[in-house]
Amino acid sequence: MTGMTRKMDIGDLRFLYDLSIYNCLKFGPYKALIYEDGEEVREYTNREIAKEAAQLAAGLRTLGIEKGDRVIVMMLNCPEVIISYQAIARAGCIIIPVLPLLKGPEVCYIAENSAAKVVITSPILLPLLRNALAGVPTLKHIISTGIEVEERDESRPYIIHAYKDVLAEGAAYADRYLEDLEGVSLSPDDTAVILYTSGTTGHPKGVVLTHRNVVSNSVANQGSAWGDEEETAGSEVQLAILPLAHAYGLTASNIAYLSGTKIVMHPRFDTTAVLSAIERHRIVAFAGVPAMFVALLYTPDADTYDTSSLSYCVSGSAPLPLAVLEGFEQKFGCQILEGYGLTESAAVTLFNPCDAPKLQCLGIPFISVDACVIDIDIGAEVTTGEQGEIIVHGPQLFRGYWNNPAATEQAFITVGGKRFLRTGDLGYRDQDGYFFITDRVKRMINASGYKVWPAELEALMYRHPGIQEVCVISSRDSYRGETVKALVVRKPSYAELTEQTIIDWCRAQISAYKAPRIVQFVDSLPKNASGKVMWKTLQEIEWRGRNG
Helix, strand or coil: CCCCCCCHHHCCCCCCCCCHHHHHHHHHEEEEEEECCEEEEEEEEEHHHHHHHHHHHHHHHHHCCCCCCCCECCCCCCHHHHHHHHHHCCCCCEEEEECCCHHHHHHHHHHHHHCCCCEEEEEHHHHHHHCCCCCCCCEEEEEEECCCCCCECCCCCCCCEHHHHHHCCCCCHHHCCCCCCCCCCCCCCEEEEEEEEECCCCCCCEEEEEEEHHHHHHHHHCCCCCCCCCCCCCCCCCCCCCCCCCCCHHHHEEEEHHHCCCCEEEECCCHHEEEEEEHCCCCCCCEEEEEHHHHHCCCHHHHHHHCCCEEEEEEEECCCCCCHHHHHHHHCCCCEEEEEEEECCCEEEEECCCCCCCCCCCEEEEECCCCEEEEECCCCEEECCCCCCEEECCCCCCCCCCCCCCHHHHHEEEEEEEEEEEEEEEEECCCCCEEEEEEHHHHHHEECCEEECCHHHHHHHCCCCEEEEEEEEEEECCEEEEEEEEEEEEEEHHCCHHHHHHHHHHHCCCHHCCCCCCECCCCCCCCCCCCEEHHHHHHHHHHHHHHH
């Protein structure tokens, strides 16, 4: 069907690219995206995004790309990322989002493991990719924005194409952007995305998500906290600072299609750029991770910006310390809503309702999601208020790990005749049906037989007026077996704060066995591209050092 006479309801959504088509049909033309990178500013309407995606999809087909082929997208956040996602899905191919901060060997592993045929990237990453992917036999094409001509090198198995040239090959499809691509027949249960989890031990695993997984999660999320469908399209402005190569950022961008919000996109998180954008564009909301809220809370000149438009924020990916949540809400006058999910569940499965949120809470299950808490050892459901492993069931659960049936089997458990995903997170459910997280199953510290949960201690330590960030890990101890160590970033105004002062303060607030025995001051804590503190990396460094 052509033209704007086609109708589509939210219940008709079956494929990832349907989100863009639905957006055009539901809201008509509006300014949907503003991209800012320093002095560079680009603006797109929703129809321009959909048309370019249709062109790129048709252009990929001219390169011989077929249904089921894997296509890596490796770029900093930019319009071409969301356009590429829509295009790859339209072409019947599988999206492989790759974080642009990965090193050559890491990218090479993903390309080889997924047998990728195409990479879509930008000029800044071309030198790395030329070398890293030279020996990947399946790779046939690299498509780069910002270059003018095709590059051929007979010594390499691939051709480098200019993005604009591939678009030109599919130009005839720009006027047919509401149609499915000819010759592509898809099922909602076909694979749409493979997201590689970050692994600190061994290689990352490819999380296989179908079109049904991604669409059902986006539909469930829409309306939870992301805008009002009944408002004029583009009237609510949100900021996109999460990496689009991460499940959380991908889901947030998908929801924007369904709610008709205007997105202001930045290539990376920068506190000055964020505060300036909130003031200039009257940003209403953004989704972030705890490290972002910490950074904004302690930005010295934050009070000089007009952030009064900010109404709510969404926090996920890791627990948000209560002291940070309360401090942020007080400073910026906006509500922070917390949610919970994993890459394996296409991001969010639990979320706090806007009208009845609870502090330090994961929320309640979405529509079609079932969740419970089980005893780790026997797999049986525990009673209300009792701690165990959180497990989830729903239409957004991944199909399995790419070419890894053993890991797939270990990821699931059957309870009451239903197949649940084992999250690896400890928590409990209260009498109102709200879920709370206490820590990771594998993160527990066993100090002389006493169980210490790092997240509990971190939440306490964030209340100390001199602590800006903290990560609690285990350290080897000849007497206790393991002991508690805290890596602390001091606030600039607390340069005189000592290790012993922190230890004494903690012991006055919490049981002695839970308090840190060791405190080490650091300038910063390492974070991955999505803003999570890399506690596993810090833990491994500590163990290697103590064992060395």
